[in-house]
Amino acid sequence: MTALLFGTSGSASAEPIVGVTLGDGSQPVGASALSLLLLITVLSLAPAILMLMTCFTRIVIVLGFVRTSLGTQQMPPNQVLIGIALFMTLFIMSPTLSKVNDEALQPYLKNQLTQTEALQKASVPMKEFMYKQTREKDLLLFMNYTKTPKPKTFQDIPITVLVPAYALSELKTAFQMGFMIFIPFLVIDMVVGSTLMAMGMMMLPPVMISLPFKILLFVLVDGWYLVVKSLLTSFQT
Incomplete structure (x- = not known):
């Protein structure tokens, strides 16, 4: 039990004595404290894990491109886009997360696996998901830099190599999808701008008209449905 002790001597000017002990002070820090430390470390890395080891990055970038191409400034708001991206990430990652739960988390909670074994088993489904979405060119870039020997399977790829390669591939894929989203809206801007110039209305901002x-156009073609469908299809391999 953690104890916090304050004490003073008989003199009023004496400084207080502060002491902190874990347990009764005679036993070393146990496995429970180490587990708590590991949990705090994982929670502190949760944002990085969410952005670099899941499909969150691709989704939020594509949704941002949709808003930018429409030119609606802050509509939908950032909170809405982030919320949609989070729930779509949970939906797409649910099979992978289920494997992590069944093969690593539950056996660890039942004391059937050690922490090291649980982390190794948890990394296998995550590696499998990232490997399917990673371009060979991006993977070779980091493998050649670290002089990593050619792996036999994706399980032999170090996580420190696979994560940056996966993040690089996700950025490229997201920007490719964003470019395709921009094209029809760019055509509308060009047509409206040319029409206004031909009519001599050069002082009227084309963006206001387009x-x-x-x-x-986005509503008539059911744009949000098409965007979400394209995102879901892009993760099917």
Whole structure:
């Protein structure tokens, strides 16, 4: 039991004595304290794990491109886009997370695996997911830099090599999808700009006129459905 002791001597000017002990002070820090330390470490790395080891990065970048191409400034708000990206990430990653839970987390909670064994088993489904979405060129870039020997399977790839390669591939894929989203809206901007110039209305901002047409086009083709469908399809291998 953690104890916090304050004591003073008989003199009023004496400084207080502060002491902190774990347990009764005679036993070393146990496995429970180490488990708590490991849990705190994992929680502190949770944002990095979410962004670099799941599909969150691709989804949030593509949704950001949709908003930028529409030119609606802050509509939808950032909170809405992040919320959609989080729940889509949970939906897409649910098979992988289920494997991690069944093969690593539950056996560890039942004391059937050590921490090291649980982490190794948990990394296998995550590696499998990232490997399927990683380009060979990006993977070779980091393997050649670290002089990593050619692996026989994806399980032999070090996590320190696979994660940056996966993140690089995700950025490239997201920007490719964003470029395809931009094209139809760019055509509308060009047509509206050319029309206004031909009519001599050069002082009228083309964006003000093209914005309603872009929103109308996006609604008529059910744009959000198509974007989400494209994102879901892009993770099917």
